Amino acid sequence: MPILTVDDLRTHYFTEAGPVKAVDGVSFTLDKGESIGIAGESGCGKTTLAMSLMRLIKGGAVVGGKIHLGDISLLDMSINEFRKIRWERISLVSQAAMGALNPVYTVGSQIVEAIQLHWDMSKSEAWERTAHLLTLVKVDPVRGRSYPHELSGGMKQRIMIAMALACDPEIIIADEMTTALDVVTQAQVLKLLIDLQKRLDLSLIYISHELSVLGQACDKMIIMYAGKIVEMGPTAKIFGAPKHPYTQKLLGSLMDIHSDCVIPDSIPGKPPDLLNPPKGCRFWPRCTVGQVTCETQEPLLIEVEPGHYMACNCSDDKI
């Protein structure tokens, strides 16, 4: 049984102009020890999906679908019951979370507080666990006595990973975790997370604009466009033989170091307004291979080969 099952999830933001359908019918599963990468252009609903899984949506709500952790239905729980799940079974590392470290407390004491909030542990036991967590993320436990401003960006992000691991969760969601870091530090933090994921047998949902990072870190890929999954499958298949026209364009926008052309392709146009998305295929206005029917006929996500799913009205040979 998958550790996480997301079924037809719909999350809307409520605005004066109407509901913004930021996540609109998303389904996938995550197995124990598996890592899934989620990619797509800005505004396609990646963070909304992550926040829906953490039940941290502000200015909107999950309006439909199901989320199961094993056989527990997370959306049927009260928010108080869910607080036992958040951080103890699913936790989050994000770029925004790094700024959430309180500048007036040492980073170690903030990890201690997180542990004690969830677990019945004495202060000295919680400090012992904090030292263990800091060692896991390759930070000298002495740095637990430092204040956030005394640490580099990379070190702060390691602290955030230690914080996410504080209560021994099974699933970690990393949302643009390394975006604010320089390339070298990004690579180090990413390597750390991949090592920890394997060592602790964690399940990982990794959200990033950096397709090459996802390619290194993830077993499976989900490509989102305008609140929906357009393609999903093993990373090697998605990178080696992408099937959906949007995935092909997205990967085409990666710089090919083997090509003579050093200017990556960009995708003309922009994703639709999710207040009023197109009725049929949401990619239709930008798709270069679309048919007339695509304007009105919404494509369904179907399995095109074992474990590989795509939502496109046109079969391979027409594309």
Ligand SMILES: Nc1ncnc2c1ncn2[C@@H]1O[C@H](COP(=O)(O)OP(=O)(O)OP(=O)(O)O)[C@@H](O)[C@H]1O
């Ligand atoms: N609080 C909010 N109120 C109204 N609309 C929102 C709110 N938060 C996000 N949105 C809209 O929901 C859609 C999805 O946003 P989301 O942040 O989930 O995208 P994203 O894929 O994470 O983008 P990025 O790559 O830029 O982080 C966007 O159209 C965004 O403008």
Ligand code: SF4
């Ligand atoms: S359904 Fe049609 S418009 Fe949409 S991606 Fe496929 S070919 Fe393009």
Ligand SMILES: [Mg+2]
């Ligand atoms: Mg985001």
